[in-house]
Amino acid sequence: MFSHGRIQVGKKERYEAVLQRFNQLAEKLEKPQVIKNQSLFRQLAKERSELEKTAEAITRYFELERRCREDREIVESSDDPELVELAQTELEELNTGMEELEREIQILLLPGDPDDSRNTVFEIRAGTGGEEAALFAADLARMYRLYAENRNWKVEVLSSNPTEIGGYKEIIFLITGENAYGRLKFERGIHRVQRVPVTESGGRIHTSAVSVAVLPEAEEVDVQIDPKDLRVDVFRSSGPGGQSVNTTDSAVRITHAPTGMVVTCQDEKSQHKNKAKAMKVLRSRLLENAKSEQNEKIAEARRSMVGSGDRSAKIRTYNFPQARVTDHRIGLTVHNLNGVLGGDLEGIINELAIAHREELLSKEIGGDGKAVLGG
Numbered sequence: 001m002f003s004h005g006r007i008q009v010g011k012k013e014r015y016e017a018v019l020q021r022f023n024q025l026a027e028k029l030e031k032p033q034v035i036k037n038q039s040l041f042r043q044l045a046k047e048r049s050e051l052e053k054t055a056e057a058i059t060r061y062f063e064l065e066r067r068c069r070e071d072r073e074i075v076e077s078s079d080d081p082e083l084v085e086l087a088q089t090e091l092e093e094l095n096t097g098m099e100e101l102e103r104e105i106q107i108l109l110l111p112g113d114p115d116d117s118r119n120t121v122f123e124i125r126a127g128t129g130g131e132e133a134a135l136f137a138a139d140l141a142r143m144y145r146l147y148a149e150n151r152n153w154k155v156e157v158l159s160s161n162p163t164e165i166g167g168y169k170e171i172i173f174l175i176t177g178e179n180a181y182g183r184l185k186f187e188r189g190i191h192r193v194q195r196v197p198v199t200e201s202g203g204r205i206h207t208s209a210v211s212v213a214v215l216p217e218a219e220e221v222d223v224q225i226d227p228k229d230l231r232v233d234v235f236r237s238s239g240p241g242g243q244s245v246n247t248t249d250s251a252v253r254i255t256h257a258p259t260g261m262v263v264t265c266q267d268e269k270s271q272h273k274n275k276a277k278a279m280k281v282l283r284s285r286l287l288e289n290a291k292s293e294q295n296e297k298i299a300e301a302r303r304s305m306v307g308s309g310d311r312s313a314k315i316r317t318y319n320f321p322q323a324r325v326t327d328h329r330i331g332l333t334v335h336n337l338n339g340v341l342g343g344d345l346e347g348i349i350n351e352l353a354i355a356h357r358e359e360l361l362s363k364e365i366g367g368d369g370k371a372v373l374g375g
Contacts, residue, residue: 015058015105022048022055054108061101068094107357115216116182121158121284122214123172127190129208132197134167136318137210139341140191141171144184146343153177158277159265165198172281174217181216186352188214189315196320205321209314217280218287225283231255232275237266254278261285330355 025048028034034041071094074087124140126133148155154176161169175184191210196203237251251266252274263285265278317326323337325348332351336344 014109015061018051018058018109019055022051025051050112054105057101057105057108061098061105064094064098064101068098103361107361110357110360113182113185116179116185118181119174119176119217120181120184120214121172121217121281122175122184122187123170123212123281124168125170125211125213126168127209127211129193129206131163131165131167131199132193132206133208133210134163134169135165135198136191136193136208137168137171138166139193140210140212141168141173143341143343143345144175144187145173147345148175148177148180148343150343150346151177151183153180157267158281159263160267174280181214183349183353185214185216186349186356187212192314192317194317194319194321215284215288218283223283223286223290225256225279225286229257231257234271237269250274252278254282256282256286259286259289261289327352 025044028044029041029048034044068091071087071091075084075091078084078087122144124137124144126137129136145155156174156176158172158174160171162171163169189212191212192207193210194205194207197206197208200206231254233253233255234249235251235253236249250269250271251264252271253262253264254275255262261282263278263282265274265281268274268277315327315329317328318337318341319326320337322335324333324335325337325340326333327348330351332348334340334348340348
């Protein structure tokens with residue numbers, strides 16, 4: 001009846017090992033030789049920070065286990081019926097609490113995605129819907145910029161293709177900050193908007209789509225690119241509608257011959273800076289491509305993520321008439337459209353992260369959870 005009267009030996013040892021490591025890290029961080037070695041100090045501080053929530057949950061678990069043991073002793077040895085009844089009632093509550101804590105700890109102990117701590121290359125492309133889709137691409141770009149600012153991340157535009165009325169056919173930027181990829185990876189996919197376009201005179205609601213790709217930033221050590229495989233073309237930058245914005249050949253187009261990947265960058269006045277930004281995007285795409293070849297599931301997620309911009313392959317809908325945002329992967333609806341477009345994404349991303357970890361846990365313990373979030 002009271003199944004948590006004793007922790008399983010293997011589980012207890014694992015929990016104790018986590019607490020031991022957490023306390024060891026605290027001791028090491030106080031040693032002068034570690035403090036002097038800033039690289040080592042940051043490494044150990046990061047590890048301890050990552051273990052903190054798990055250690056706190058395990059500490060609470062052991063405390064509940066101790067109280068369970070005390071109550072069980074009362075139930076088995078006391079002659080006071082009222083005291084026994086109180087102990088039995090508390091045991092039921094403690095068991096429920098331990099079951100919840102145990103699941104929380106299982107999730108916390110899941111191995112993290114090694115790419116989560118990377119910066120991220122964020123690509124937004126207008127899909128179905130023409131100019132209205134391009135305008136919504138600009139709305140999404142602003143939304144993610146504001147979300148990044150809320151988390152004190154840095155945003156750098158790598159490439160953009162603006163339209164004449166303020167939209168974007170495509171915009172790519174680099175987001176730099178703690179756990180940037182780990183948070184933003186859930187945003188990959190097709191984002192659908194339902195609203196009356198500014199170009200619509202009849203007041204009819206249109207549906208348009210924008211595709212979002214989220215790639216972990218690749219460093220030079222991650223992807224080796226043979227310069228012989230690259231064709232670099234330079235040309236004059238142009239603005240919306242072909243308007244010239246530069247009188248020198250500063251725009252750069254890089255073609256990677258083995259894969260056929262093409263990256264263009266013309267935002268900077270310097271050819272050197274444009275080439276550096278284009279190479280950053282190319283490396284990240286090649287890293288993602290290499291991972292996809294290693295794992296077909298990742299390849300499928302990538303194809304779905306980039307997609308064609310078709311309205312049907314949606315992960316989220318932004319409905320303006322009803323001021324609501326719906327994430328179709330987890331069935332979450334929030335009636336805070338203006339807030340979300342203003343960068344208030346934390347709640348939605350938290351729910352997606354929880355669902356993702358629950359999914360991983362289901363797979364680890366033999367469940368048949370369906371992969372829907374990627375990552």
